[in-house]
Amino acid sequence: MSLAGQVAVVTGASSGLGWALAQALATEGCKVGLVARRRERLVELAGQIEKSGGTTVFAAADVTERPQVIAAIYDIAARLGPVDLLIANAGVGAPTTVDPFNVSDIEKMFRVNVLGVIYSLEAVLPQMLQRRRGHLAAISSLAAYKGLPGESAYTASKAAVNVFLEGLRIQLRSKGIAVTTICPGFVQTPMTEVNEFKMPWLLTAEEAARRIVRALKHKRKVYNFPWQTALLMKLTRWAPDWLLERMMRTYNENPPFPKTPL
Numbered sequence: 001m002s003l004a005g006q007v008a009v010v011t012g013a014s015s016g017l018g019w020a021l022a023q024a025l026a027t028e029g030c031k032v033g034l035v036a037r038r039r040e041r042l043v044e045l046a047g048q049i050e051k052s053g054g055t056t057v058f059a060a061a062d063v064t065e066r067p068q069v070i071a072a073i074y075d076i077a078a079r080l081g082p083v084d085l086l087i088a089n090a091g092v093g094a095p096t097t098v099d100p101f102n103v104s105d106i107e108k109m110f111r112v113n114v115l116g117v118i119y120s121l122e123a124v125l126p127q128m129l130q131r132r133r134g135h136l137a138a139i140s141s142l143a144a145y146k147g148l149p150g151e152s153a154y155t156a157s158k159a160a161v162n163v164f165l166e167g168l169r170i171q172l173r174s175k176g177i178a179v180t181t182i183c184p185g186f187v188q189t190p191m192t193e194v195n196e197f198k199m200p201w202l203l204t205a206e207e208a209a210r211r212i213v214r215a216l217k218h219k220r221k222v223y224n225f226p227w228q229t230a231l232l233m234k235l236t237r238w239a240p241d242w243l244l245e246r247m248m249r250t251y252n253e254n255p256p257f258p259k260t261p262l
């Protein structure tokens with residue numbers, strides 16, 4: 001179950017959960033490849049990992065640009081060795097409004113959260129198939145389990161990730177490649193810092209990363225956490241529409257947009 005010596009690539013490593021995951025994997029002895037758009041943040045993270053004795057390289061790329069993300073991950077593999085573990089973590093979130101209907105934000109969420117994951121998988125899959133070994137993972141969300149008012153696009157994009165990875169997992173099971181879908185609840189990161197409501201069972205990015213690494217070591221198929229929020233989401237599936245509409249009315253009156261527009 002040890003990850004020591006493995007080559008792990010994390011997309012969206014420049015912030016939040018991706019940053020904490022890269023550090024946690026380096027602590028486990030992985031050689032870590034870092035991908036995101038903000039080069040200066042990757043330089044800073046790589047410096048921190050190296051200072052702690054870890055091995056890391058980075059390649060800046062936008063995961064929505066297919067040739068860019070493939071070139072970045074190829075470049076990392078050329079320097080660290082074939083990728084054993086890919087964590088497609090890069091993601092964005094913004095509320096879905098109906099008046100105006102914010103279609104450009106909706107498109108952006110699907111490009112990053114769904115196509116960005118698929119392009120990242122594409123960069124490592126041929127080599128994993130050839131070697132008959134590897135582990136693919138994506139950071140989805142507990143939000144994948146219910147279409148929420150004011151979060152239609154984000155929840156739908158994460159549901160797409162869950163279902164896509166489920167099919168892939170079954171297709172790859174006899175080919176030596178594991179697939180893990182990670183569904184966190186609320187994690188304290190720049191993505192959630194705009195939320196004005198009290199986030200239940202909020203975890204620090206470091207704690208979330210620690211739990212994710214443990215799930216990856218166990219090659220979990222789907223990892224929903226923390227269990228309290230996972231249970232709440234399951235109950236939400238049974239809740240009547242009128243109740244959800246009422247519970248999320250205040251949220252929808254003043255939805256929390258990210259500081260930097262998507």
Ligand SMILES: NC(=O)c1ccc[n+]([C@@H]2O[C@H](COP(=O)([O-])OP(=O)(O)OC[C@H]3O[C@@H](n4cnc5c(N)ncnc54)[C@H](OP(=O)(O)O)[C@@H]3O)[C@@H](O)[C@H]2O)c1
Nearest residue numbers: 012014015016017036037038062063090091186187189191
């Ligand atoms: N925070 C939570 O409560 C929570 C809960 C469940 C799931 N998640 C999921 O966890 C993942 C990480 O989110 P976070 O909370 O850590 O958010 P965050 O702090 O905003 O980090 C998002 C990361 O994604 C990268 N990214 C965004 N667009 C990109 C693009 N086009 N190309 C490459 N990288 C891109 C960003 O890097 P650059 O800007 O440098 O490109 C950044 O490193 C996301 O998939 C999110 O949906 C978060």
